[in-house]
Amino acid sequence: MKAITVSSPGDADNLRITEFSDPVPGPGQVLVHVAATALNRADILQREGKYPPPPGTTDVLGLEMAGTVMDLGEGVSGFEVGDNVCALLSGGGYAQLATVDAAMLLRLPENMSFTKAAAIPEAFLTAFQALHLIGKLRAGETVLIHAGASGVGTAAIQLARHAGAKVIATASGMKHPLLTDLGADRCINYRTEDFAEAVLDETDRKGADIVLDFVGAPYLDKNLRCLAMEGRMITLAALGGARVKDVSLAPILRKRLQITGTTLRSRSPEYKHDLVQQFRDRIWPAFADRSLRAVVDTIYDWEEVADAHKYMESNANVGKIVLTIGV
DSSP states (O other): OOOEEEESSSSGGGGGEOOOOOOOOOTTEEEEEEEEEOOOOHHHHHHSSSSSOTSSSSOOOOOOOEEEEEEEEEEEOOOOOTOOEEEEEESOSSSEEEEEGGGGGEETTTOOHHHHHHTSSSHHHHHHHHIIIIIIOOOOOEESSSSSSSSSHHHHHHHHHHHHHHHEEEOOOGGGGHHHHTSEEEOOTTTTTOOHHHHHHHHHHHOOOEEEEEOOOOHHHHHHHHHHEEEEEEEOOOOHHHHHSSSOOOHHHHHEEEEEEEETTTTHHHHHHHHHHHHHHHHTTHHHHTTTTOOEEEEEEEEHHHHHHHHHTTOOSSSSEEEOOOO
């Protein structure tokens, strides 16, 4: 098979399509012919040499894919050759073939394309884990979602709305119309507004019950300021920096706040299997009736992978950037 690898850590032009041995499914695994994959910030960090894959996993980029089951490993039940599926991966999505635990598979509804399906696993499972498993989101609560136009952000807006929450999202102004269409009740232009003050105004000074943050250090003080009593902040990344100076811990004590950091890629197989099962039971049917949907900004052929990475680095996208896997 062919797969995309990094010739040496660095910029997007170091990405190459190279030959690999075909993978073979082990016990409990399936072999999938990959039709499409999607980009994630982790791909860029791995390409730059800043985010190595977990021990025992492939060096091939790609944390999600959609395609067709080609072969079944020993002990697999519930799936057949020819089934169209998508899945979260620890790596290997930028390839023509991928092996994946059958427990990680989501069977595609008849009305879903591979390019839409490839944009779902990482974004929606990350948002589902943050909002429901960690944040314990309840109907009627208010959620502040930073980077609302990102893949995880567009997924989180929909999942929060689906759960009956009030949704506030930050993004640049030109991206607000789509976020409103996805279910955001209030969009904040982080470039021109004080988001903490805007959240407090929007909630009659109560604050947000949950904050999903990707930015890290630059936003911490304002996040603490606009969280409600017994609010929960879930930190998914620190794209703006991880070191904090001159931030008071008083709001954490006074408001009894919870701050939880989480990643998904390095979680155990057992954790991921349970996460997918809960998502399959609680959320997946909403894609069949289209009350939830993947948000795809742009589709590139995999020969244009360098351009796709550069586009993600420009922060111009709203939703996911997808690669179709060629021959």
